Amino acid sequence: MELMKPFATQNGEVVDLRSDTVTKPTIEMREAMANAVVGDDRYHEDPTVAELEAYYAELVGKEAALFVPSGTMANQVAMRTWTSPGDVVLAGARQHVLQYERMGSAINSGVQIVPVRDDRGTLSVRELEEQRDIFQFLGLPVKVVCVENTHMPAGGVPIGLEVLKEIRSLFPEAKIHMDGARLFNASVATGIEPSEYAQHVDSVMSCVSKGLGAPVGSLLGGSKEFIENAWKERAILGGQMRQAGVLAAAGLVALQSMRDRLAEDHRRARKLAKAIAARYGLEVLDPDSVQTNIVVFSHPDPEAFLTHLSQADVLGGSVAPGYVRLVTHKDVDDEMIDRTIVAISKAP
């Protein structure tokens, strides 16, 4: 245990609000990793991977699940599983699958993602309907609709169940894929069970490597048949792992014991949002709009803002031109938030 301490406290004084991906595995995770029973997952012989997959499948109310190295791969595997080259996919213009995967869907699946407006995190149902009809008319019925929950660029906004139901009824034939990288943040914030969200979609993915604190990995859930096909697509993308139980063990701890505490991150993000509103005004950021762990606001010079923060040992980031993003997570405590708020109060 002595050896583990330097790792666990590596962050030291720096307040790292760049992303919730920077979280370090807990001591409990490290112990679970050291003690994990493993086998070659290519031969379905890793019991810890199997346990993690079953646990996630149960949480999201799906028949089966697949452990993959990253959230990006989960989205890419889902896309390859649901589509053939030339298919039409609809997604929010600012969603991860469209903007942040280096056009992977075009490369790996040969599909065209048609963007619809998602300014405040919610897909425009009117535009979805419009695109549905246009491509239907052209003899290219929409194959997949992607939703993101929580929606990252809009500031971690959980998707509304009503919108989700509406999308389902607009697309009875298409597959709906939920990029639920932060599905558990959504669930904790709204009280809506992950399975309640997931029952309206055909496939769902979540990261254990973000706010839940595991070092590596994401899960993709769906029907048994979908997961059997996804298994092959994961292999094609090079994501077939061997004694992955070492990683899955940390993922299990993440899913079993790290979900409820996300509420703390949400409370701290709201505190940051209030400080932003106090400094720049409610037009820049309405603190009530911050429901989970992501604070996004427009700033005329994000670089200047972030440089100012870094001088106080606070790190933030930017995900689009003219926007600052601050993300809370388990390795940021109240004292660190207070220090950040002082820095914000004097920021340019």
Ligand SMILES: *Cc1c(COP(=O)(O)O)cnc(C)c1O
């Ligand atoms: C982080 C993220 C992903 C991708 O996960 P990685 O593990 O970083 O590849 C996908 N979608 C959303 C919304 C994300 O925030």
